[in-house]
Amino acid sequence: MYTSEDRKLALQLLNHSVELKKGENIMLQLVGLNGIGLIRALTEEVRNKGAHPFIKIEDPEINRLLLEKGDDHFWENQTETDQLPLMKQMDAFIGIRAAENIYENSEVPKESNRAYSQKFLNPVHFEERVNHTNWAVLRYPSAAFAMNAKMPTEKFREFYYKACLFDYNKLEQAMKPLEELLRKTDLIELKGEGTDISFSVKGQNWIPCFGKRNIPDGELFSSPIIDSINGHITYAPSVYQGKPFEFVKLEVENGVVTDFDSSNNSALEEILDTDEGAKRFGEFSFGLNPIISEPMYDILFDEKIYGSNHLTLGNDYEIAPNGNESNIHWDLVCIGADVYLDGELIRKGRQFVKDELKGLNPESLV
Template sequence: MTYDPDRHATLLADYCVAAQPGDRVLVSASTLALPLVEALHRTLLQRGARPVIRLSYPGQVEDVQRYASDAVLDTLHPGDVDDARAFDASIRILTPTPSAPGLDPQRAARYRAGQAPISPSRLHPRWNLTLYPTEEGARAAGMTLAEYEDFVAKAMFLDAPNPVARWGEVRAFQARLIDRLSRADEVRLTTAAGTDLRLSVKGRSWSNSDAKRNMPSGEVFTAPLETSANGTVTFDVPTLYEGVLVRGVTLTFRDGEVTDATASEGQDVLHAALQTDRGARFLGELGIGTNAGIQQPSMNILFDEKIGGTVHLAVGQAYPENGGTNTSALHWDMILDLRQGGRMQLDGEDFQVDGQFVESAVH
């Protein structure tokens, strides 16, 4: 399977944001994604939409974080807010790039906080975050570019005769999981490596993430009760955060709040992120990955949190539609692999063992 920007663009325009005649659609991307940007621009025009292309150069955000004055770093111009509100839908295309050396984690956290009011998830009901495969993405994943393009295509089901139908199958499977999860109160996560964490999801709704907002997707998620998390969790899948490798994160929770945080690598970034604001020390999300097309980490959270047989927890912002009330400029997903010695229980009953759902959970 060779990655096809035109096939990707069709899936984004028709399925992810359902572009309609007259829609003003924001497409934001690095110049590294030009093949997909061009294909998406043509596709949106063919649908009668009004695409607005916003290109950035690789490293542009890092330059803002490094050189901007305090006022520019921390606040938005009113015109930026008005502009962001004037779109009917938005598509943001990620392009993995080499990490920028010497960035101050505190300034990066301040920039995120300043940009929060124009987050697409806050402004537009139709938004999507996707990725264009680059050489750097392949390098980070330990693949050749051809292998990485194949990996990306399969994760999005672009290799299927009908990608939309495949995402429909994912939606139906996840609906069966949600039927059981919606009746749960306590969730307990344990691993052979020492994780033992309990939290409550009682009364919270679950979202069926079928790639409308993230392409690829394949997860169900909710917002845990804000003060319910107790115990310790060690995340065994490394991630890149703000371009910095963070590995071996262990968080200890007491009544919902992170009381201790360590990392074998990238601890300064971890601590800076948790100091973003008050809400950064509480959980905003519990997610369960189901994408069978993703079976190995690629050092990109958009893909890695969807790996079948994993769960992820996010510190920071919760999604209000799930009933969550935690607010933060931070939303950082960290991944726990359950495929070797892991267990997820709902009110004391096995729901997932060694990365496999028990039969009663899916029927």
């Protein structure tokens, strides 16, 4: 019916991530049938707790058809008739992304993506689900996922559960000195190959992430002062809206992207032209999961790579705002840049060098 690993993951999601209680409503969403075992485990454990599961199982190809043929009126109707009223009744949400083909939506037109984001994704998920439920989202392992990670299928499965079932309580404690330091920081600088960029985070809120929302987890995020960002930055491979990028380079002046280069410039230009906020930044984060070392074209993993940072194009988060509003939120990852806080080197490449932060290095956590 389901594996022992899926039962362990289900229990961690329910007990640690969303802290589900008796009598609460929880939406369990599965996109792609590959993760059906985990949904079965979750459903059983939800009922064992005396809570109420609401199951949504979606086919990625049908979702693509809806994206391609949807418009403002279609997504407004989906939101107002079904999705938003239901989400407002949820205390918790777990979303499992189990599609086999990460490029399924690569040919969806720009206007269709805009309509979906503006009329459905933002009101249902970013505004209601993110702000008013205990939620967690994750991918599910598959042979296709293993291919993107350049691993044998079984080795990838082992890696997946190791990364997801990591001791997040230990990571929570190790993050505290960095969080305290960042709350007192004004200027952050990233310097490395193809990267020399600086920005202010003075007075900004910092959010430690240790298995409560994204699985696998391991990041500490905030947002930069919106007009303080200057310099250039080079990012690792990424996939956004089903479109692959082997690299992305951005030139930034006073918080606005002024020039760019990538392996797919026509797609990048289209994304940057989504709206005014798409050329600005809404998040900055440290990746801190000691199990995840290389990009695998999946942002839920890639943004947690140890020794990485992501400086995110698009919308901010209400919990750590900087005033940027956009229909996109693209977590682009920069790996291995030296990090300076108010002129002091705290991370050399991928290793923290400041004594109180060395507990975040992989050899201290694993």
